[in-house]
Amino acid sequence: MSIDTPTVNATALDPTSAGAARRDILHRLLMTLGPILAALVIAGCILLAVGVDPLAYYGYVLEKGLFSPLGIQQTLTRMAPLLFLAAGLIVAFRAGTWNLGGDGQFLLGAVTAAASAPVFVQLMPAWLALIGSFLIAAVVAMIWSLVPALLRAYQGVNEIITTLMMTFLGTSLANVLVKLVFRDPGTTVPQTRTLPVEDRLPRLFDTTITSGLLLGLAAIIIVHLVMTRTAFGLKLRIVGANPRAAIHAGLGVPGLTIAVFAISAGLAGLAGAVDIIGVQGNVRADWNPAYGLAVIPAVFLARMNGFAAIGFVFLLSVLSIGGESAARRLGVPNHFTLVLVSIVLIVLALAEYVDHRYNQSRKA
Amino acid sequence: MGSLSSLPDADKRDIVVLEGVTKRFPGIVANDSIDLSIRPGEVHVLLGENGAGKSTLIGMLSGVLQPDEGRILVDGKLTQITSPRHALALGIGTVFQHMMLVPALTVAENLLLGGPWWQRPRTEELEARVAEITRSLGITVKLHAKVSELSLGEQQQVEILRAMVRNSRLLILDESTSMLTPKGIDELGTLMRRLVEQGLAIVFITHKLKEAAAFGDRISVLKLGRKVGEIPSERFRALGEQEIISEIVELMFGKQKDDPEAVECPIRTICVEAAPLLQVADLAVAPTDNAPGLSSISFDIRPGEILGIAGIDGNGQKQLAEALAGQRVATGGSVRLEGTAIEMLSVGERRQRGLRYLTDDRLGEGTVATFPVSINFFLKQVGAAPFWRNGFEQRAEIDKRAAQLVREYDVRTPSLKTPVGRLSGGNIQKVLLARELAEGAKVVIFNKPTYGLDLANTLASRQRIRDTAARGLAILLISTDLEELLSMCDRIAVIANGALVGTVENVDDVRTKVGRLMIGLAA
Numbered sequence: 001m002s003i004d005t006p007t008v009n010a011t012a013l014d015p016t017s018a019g020a021a022r023r024d025i026l027h028r029l030l031m032t033l034g035p036i037l038a039a040l041v042i043a044g045c046i047l048l049a050v051g052v053d054p055l056a057y058y059g060y061v062l063e064k065g066l067f068s069p070l071g072i073q074q075t076l077t078r079m080a081p082l083l084f085l086a087a088g089l090i091v092a093f094r095a096g097t098w099n100l101g102g103d104g105q106f107l108l109g110a111v112t113a114a115a116s117a118p119v120f121v122q123l124m125p126a127w128l129a130l131i132g133s134f135l136i137a138a139v140v141a142m143i144w145s146l147v148p149a150l151l152r153a154y155q156g157v158n159e160i161i162t163t164l165m166m167t168f169l170g171t172s173l174a175n176v177l178v179k180l181v182f183r184d185p186g187t188t189v190p191q192t193r194t195l196p197v198e199d200r201l202p203r204l205f206d207t208t209i210t211s212g213l214l215l216g217l218a219a220i221i222i223v224h225l226v227m228t229r230t231a232f233g234l235k236l237r238i239v240g241a242n243p244r245a246a247i248h249a250g251l252g253v254p255g256l257t258i259a260v261f262a263i264s265a266g267l268a269g270l271a272g273a274v275d276i277i278g279v280q281g282n283v284r285a286d287w288n289p290a291y292g293l294a295v296i297p298a299v300f301l302a303r304m305n306g307f308a309a310i311g312f313v314f315l316l317s318v319l320s321i322g323g324e325s326a327a328r329r330l331g332v333p334n335h336f337t338l339v340l341v342s343i344v345l346i347v348l349a350l351a352e353y354v355d356h357r358y359n360q361s362r363k364a
Numbered sequence: 365m366g367s368l369s370s371l372p373d374a375d376k377r378d379i380v381v382l383e384g385v386t387k388r389f390p391g392i393v394a395n396d397s398i399d400l401s402i403r404p405g406e407v408h409v410l411l412g413e414n415g416a417g418k419s420t421l422i423g424m425l426s427g428v429l430q431p432d433e434g435r436i437l438v439d440g441k442l443t444q445i446t447s448p449r450h451a452l453a454l455g456i457g458t459v460f461q462h463m464m465l466v467p468a469l470t471v472a473e474n475l476l477l478g479g480p481w482w483q484r485p486r487t488e489e490l491e492a493r494v495a496e497i498t499r500s501l502g503i504t505v506k507l508h509a510k511v512s513e514l515s516l517g518e519q520q521q522v523e524i525l526r527a528m529v530r531n532s533r534l535l536i537l538d539e540s541t542s543m544l545t546p547k548g549i550d551e552l553g554t555l556m557r558r559l560v561e562q563g564l565a566i567v568f569i570t571h572k573l574k575e576a577a578a579f580g581d582r583i584s585v586l587k588l589g590r591k592v593g594e595i596p597s598e599r600f601r602a603l604g605e606q607e608i609i610s611e612i613v614e615l616m617f618g619k620q621k622d623d624p625e626a627v628e629c630p631i632r633t634i635c636v637e638a639a640p641l642l643q644v645a646d647l648a649v650a651p652t653d654n655a656p657g658l659s660s661i662s663f664d665i666r667p668g669e670i671l672g673i674a675g676i677d678g679n680g681q682k683q684l685a686e687a688l689a690g691q692r693v694a695t696g697g698s699v700r701l702e703g704t705a706i707e708m709l710s711v712g713e714r715r716q717r718g719l720r721y722l723t724d725d726r727l728g729e730g731t732v733a734t735f736p737v738s739i740n741f742f743l744k745q746v747g748a749a750p751f752w753r754n755g756f757e758q759r760a761e762i763d764k765r766a767a768q769l770v771r772e773y774d775v776r777t778p779s780l781k782t783p784v785g786r787l788s789g790g791n792i793q794k795v796l797l798a799r800e801l802a803e804g805a806k807v808v809i810f811n812k813p814t815y816g817l818d819l820a821n822t823l824a825s826r827q828r829i830r831d832t833a834a835r836g837l838a839i840l841l842i843s844t845d846l847e848e849l850l851s852m853c854d855r856i857a858v859i860a861n862g863a864l865v866g867t868v869e870n871v872d873d874v875r876t877k878v879g880r881l882m883i884g885l886a887a
Contacts, residue, residue, distance in 0.1 A: 231757065
């Protein structure tokens with residue numbers, strides 16, 4: 001699945017390659033949308049098997065997640081933290097680093113933002129306070145990623161294991177912080193102090209959509225451009241694609257590795273902050289939406305392309321908002337959304353495999 | 365040469381005969397029309413350096429690979445060995461270079477692996493069989509010990525035992541001594557002798573001359589995919605160890621009459637008074653787990669001069685190149701470029717000053733296979749003007765220069781966007797040549813520049829290196845191909861065990877001198 005999309009478009013030496021490029025895009029589109037349709041059919045069969053009308057299910061998902069005014073606003077609001085997380089994963093995956101600790105970094109960012117924002121707004125202008133909270137959230141998440149980063153950079157310890165372990169510790173630590181350190185004395189439920197609605201990120205126009213959506217879109221587009229158009233991004237991609245070539249070319253691999261972790265974790269921390277400062281206003285104890293893991297498939301489906309990731313994050317948002325409602329109305333477990341997403345992934349992987357075999361046999 | 369061996373007459377006694385077997389991989393002919401006969405009661409040594417085609421040959425015998433041309437006869441019958449399982453059924457057992465036992469299981473469990481899944485493992489039967497075999501071979505094997513608790517030598521005995529339990533008639537030992545202690549090697553030698561006495565055939569692969577002479581009954585020498593000679597058993601018995609070694613050296617490094625690569629070394633005039641461009645003094649590198657270190661390496665290279673480094677592969681050549689390029693930490697010594705010390709500088713700074721290193725590992729570290737050709741030209745200049753400005757990629761500049769390099773160095777690529785990994789070995793090498801030789805090069809280190817290339821690309825690469833020297837650059841040419849060094853170098857230094865054991869001017873009898881230095885004799 002980790003096909004590196006050649007993002008550098010050099011002028012072709014021969015004129016036929018313009019047509020080839022168009023065919024290539026068409027082929028890629030077909031290879032993405034075809035499996036998704038197939039997955040919807042398979043998931044539909046599962047729904048049939050458990051006695052639910054798939055058309056009704058998909059209908060509710062679309063109605064609630066996409067077509068109702070309230071639903072689409074919820075969907076777009078949900079996208080804000082997901083886009084930040086996706087941006088962080090794009091940096092990490094393109095650099096060949098498996099940062100699977102997004103949830104821990106997200107929650108620690110959320111808790112620090114929730115703890116700092118209500119204090120800051122009393123001390124300084126609201127805009128400065130929000131920027132301050134964002135920065136603190138990012139820095140705390142970066143510090144949290146330092147252990148896996150140093151182990152990876154200097155000892156070669158597999159970051160899949162370390163980031164996953166750190167994510168368990170991170171979620172627990174976030175909980176402890178909410179219950180013991182940042183607990184709002186004014187409420188009986190353990191939660192942090194609530195940021196007043198007027199101090200949160202402004203909403204867009206007359207809707208309930210958070211302006212965090214724009215920040216998320218900016219983040220993922222900037223990340224995409226940095227990774228594909230700049231020298232820094234290319235260095236990260238070289239480290240990801242062939243670490244030995246990076247050493248041979250004289251790149252400082254340990255430093256770049258640490259930078260990747262810092263950026264990826266920082267963006268996850270910002271995701272937490274944007275969800276708190278934009279939408280939730282506080283962190284309740286035991287709150288863990290597990291966005292970090294849900295975003296991974298979306299980033300993969302997008303082949304680490306920022307613009308495609310926006311599309312898939314939107315799809316994920318529609319599915320999760322619409323899925324919650326459809327699940328309530330039809331008595332399907334809420335987690336069916338995850339089943340659907342995983343079927344899409346499996347079918348996509350199969351399609352890729354078949355396509356690869358087909359290409360091989362055509363060459364031979 | 366070649367007069368030593370007659371074509372193997374399809375003797376009835378032969379277990380396996382290869383006739384004109386050829387195997388090609390993209391860009392490389394790994395085995396070129398190889399004839400081989402394997403007889404019971406003989407240790408048949410396959411000798412050759414890394415990349416000579418030994419592993420490919422073994423792959424075809426053990427059913428992992430299929431030949432592109434030629435025939436394999438088993439017991440005189442034309443046979444296609446379709447899979448490792450089929451090879452086992454034919455009685456061909458292979459002990460691979462890397463241990464293939466499950467460390468968490470006991471020896472007995474390992475031996476029972478591969479039986480039919482619906483049957484209960486027949487432990488008693490196995491024990492009886494193992495007892496019988498080990499008694500006749502004079503070895504002891506702890507059946508109930510875990511494999512992870514055994515030494516490497518014991519593990520190897522288990523692997524051999526496994527082949528015996530499966531009734532192998534032909535045992536292939538692939539670089540079996542590479543992981544063993546000297547004592548383990550002697551024990552393996554004794555074991556092999558007992559096995560052939562029982563009528564087994566053994567194919568023993570090695571690149572060490574001493575072992576070949578000590579353990580073999582018959583030696584076939586492979587070089588760059590071709591079989592360059594054979595010492596048959598009758599002759600083998602008649603010769604002493606030293607004579608055998610010198611004969612092998614002649615086969616491995618000797619001149620071949622019909623060698624199209626042989627070119628008379630053109631006379632270049634090197635200004636002897638000119639100050640050396642590269643001066644290396646007492647360079648040392650610490651050894652690592654799998655690589656020898658370097659000790660007190662010293663040499664000078666003047667402008668326009670080509671200094672060759674000869675030696676059997678794995679004697680520190682790569683370490684030398686990497687230490688000079690700055691990729692590997694040197695523990696001592698000095699490296700001067702145009703008189704300025706550079707040993708403390710980074711890879712990038714050394715390159716900036718004109719030191720270039722053309723790696724032998726083209727896909728492993730030289731290029732990023734999935735990246736387009738155009739970007740691979742500039743892998744070592746990421747961020748530098750005019751291709752990047754303020755950190756932003758200047759596509760037009762990159763493409764313009766890349767197109768220029770493609771033309772200049774005759775890189776055959778469908779487009780600049782093509783992932784470099786899709787090109788043939790020769791064209792990838794051209795990309796590397798373009799990258800290292802373009803503007804500002806003063807000293808160039810070539811590590812095995814023609815390794816794995818076809819003849820046309822080999823000749824083109826060599827010409828490119830000669831032209832580079834003619835422009836007044838200093839060249840360090842590391843190669844395991846003596847012909848190549850003889851046809852290109854002004855002087856040849858020989859490396860053995862991480863030290864330079866001698867340097868000779870490239871005149872008249874240099875071939876024998878270098879050959880003797882390579883196997884540890886004084887020139």
